[in-house]
Amino acid sequence: MKNTALLAWLDEQLKPQLIKDYCPNGLQVQGKSDIKKIVTGVTASQALIDAAIAQKADAILVHHGFFWKNENPVIVGMKHRRIKALLQHDINLFAYHLPLDVHPVFGNNAMLGKLLGVTDIKPVEGIKPEGVVMRGINSGKGDLEQFAANLASVLQRKPLVIGEGDKTIERVAWCTGGGQSFIEQAADQGADLFISGEVSEQTTHIAREMDIAYIAAGHHATERYGAMYLGQQIAKELPLEVEFIDIPNPV
Incomplete structure (x- = not known):
């Protein structure tokens, strides 16, 4: 080709x-x-x-x-x-x-939501480009401790968790990679939990003061899946051999 x-x-x-x-x-x-x-x-x-x-x-x-x-x-x-x-x-x-972050099918955000079992996935309104922050419903209907344990299992990485472990998690918002600055918009739209890849010093205070649980799951860990799934689509639709290679990164 x-x-x-x-x-x-x-x-x-x-x-x-x-x-x-x-x-x-x-x-x-x-x-x-x-x-x-x-x-x-x-x-x-x-x-x-x-x-x-x-x-x-x-x-x-x-x-x-x-x-x-x-x-x-x-x-x-x-x-x-x-x-x-x-x-x-x-x-x-x-x-x-950003085009790979926001794609509704094989974007990083869409793929992370599916991997975590979140349903009714939609873009958070008012944030551009559309899809850079997503929201959905936690189909597990569990608490923060359970959600974090599932996330750690899926991503094979221990996340940083801020919030009470028994807090009920129903409405989830997330932005893969360095999306921690969107936590206030997530809280304003009623999310019980916000997930991003990276975390900043002020993120802890915002989470506590706005009563929203927060998980930093790793920039690399949350952004593996867009390129991986896009590659799978290429292999299905085009006459090409495709291999995903994961270079470990603790960040």
Whole structure:
């Protein structure tokens, strides 16, 4: 499959042109024109690039790519080594940030809700882009301690939990990755629990003072599943071999 055809397919699915982002979405580094194998992952780190080279991949598809807003634009040091490795091995790098967070089917938020058994999943209103914060109903009808135990089992990571363990959890809101700043909007809309990947110092005080339980489940852990499931869809619909490679990250 041509890299331009894959780019067109991805853009049609994720519609990056509709979302204002902090980085370019789509083909970030051009490689060989013919693609047979893709490696998917969370972040275009050197470890993922090296793994893709070892697997003889023609392309890498990630959530966290390169060229972020306000970062130093020069290609030296770590960035030079990463891009040099891609160019030397003629590997395409595709990256989709917010478009992969908010997609209603295989987005990071949608996938996390499904994995946790949340039902009636909808975007939290008034937050743009739509879908960057989601809400739903805890089908387990349990308390915070039970919900946190299930989350730890699903994500294979012990989360940071703020709140009383016996607090009943019915209405849940969440934002994968670095979404802790949305906790006030979640509380204002009546959520019993807010989940994000990362946590800030003030998050604890907001949770306590607004009477909302809070779980920090890990940036990497909450954002594994968008790229993973998108890769599965690619393998089903396109004539490509796809492999997800998880590079462990405790954050």
